[in-house]
Amino acid sequence: MMEIKLVKNILDANDRLAEDNKKAFEAAGTTVINMIGSPGSGKTSLILRTIEKLKDKCGIQVIEGDIASSIDAQTIAGKGIDALQINTEGECHLDANMIRQAVRSFELKPGLLFIENVGNLVCPAEFEIGEDFKVTVLSVPEGHDKPYKYPLVFSKSTAVVLTKCDLMPYIDFEMDTFISGIRSLNPNCRLFVVSSKTGEGIDEWASWLEGLRRR
């Protein structure tokens, strides 16, 4: 019982900090997208492709969450984009307090802020960080059964991006089963099918993001 209470308190405390973050984002005119997916699902590549499409149209900033290393933030900063690395040092998800601390050392700008969560399809879905939208990033090689096995993240996401669609010819991916799984959890969820390698589907995804901006 003790454990359950503590977990509840932690989540309550996290939610309060997330609300504070949200107010800070709103005040700065920043729309925040929490990108959640497994290791290697293609989150960073998708952000890089999106930067190419949108950097001349709106402000873009990126916070990278990783357990270790700063490979991803370095890659993004190399494109001339404000990028901040959070190393969670073992923690399997970002939480609102990490984002609060990160944002203190970061000048929020109007436009889009992508927060790439730790590579994990499970735990990040439980922690609000003050985002406007959660997006699930799943790659074709991970398989069409994932909405059935990891329902929480799909049920909480405003959009699902199915990445690496260039690999579709080499993989038994049942699109109908995948879509039915998402629809049963989250009927209004948007689905984008993209390849960051070939650029397929990126225009549609980028246009949708443009429409999410506050200003």
Add this chain to the structure above:
Amino acid sequence: MMEIKLVKNILDANDRLAEDNKKAFEAAGTTVINMIGSPGSGKTSLILRTIEKLKDKCGIQVIEGDIASSIDAQTIAGKGIDALQINTEGECHLDANMIRQAVRSFELKPGLLFIENVGNLVCPAEFEIGEDFKVTVLSVPEGHDKPYKYPLVFSKSTAVVLTKCDLMPYIDFEMDTFISGIRSLNPNCRLFVVSSKTGEGIDEWASWLEGLRRR
């Protein structure tokens, strides 16, 4: 401070239960392999291929850990193998208590017991369940940088199985970088490169497993 203490107590309590599980496995002559990898890394397909190779040579049992659904245990039971599904109902990893309860409703047999952990490259590495060996399962599409970003599971594993090697021609996977990452964390770790689709590398992996048996 309170949180840190509690986490330590939980891990201590888990380790004690894991020791009990280990004794039960030893007494039954069961060698237990804890299979850890992201969603869609190919854990179940690898277990199915391994069953084909070894089922006439030694006893095989499987425990499937998933947050939701019993898709995997049904698939494995369909091959005539003892299979038990654990649904963690939201928990992102298996722990020793879950395994203890599962084993009570399961007649342990001499041979190999594969425990497929929840699809997650992070949290399962922190929880001992009484296994003899941890094996990291990573697929080629997840990328060569994963040992650098998720070091714990690679450092604790006796072997790494790189799956979906049939996709190598379509993906920029730098094998040297991957191997260096593993070696720097875990110099004695075995590496198997396999495709459950084509069968490549499965013989070597299966032979290694055969050598792990207690009797």
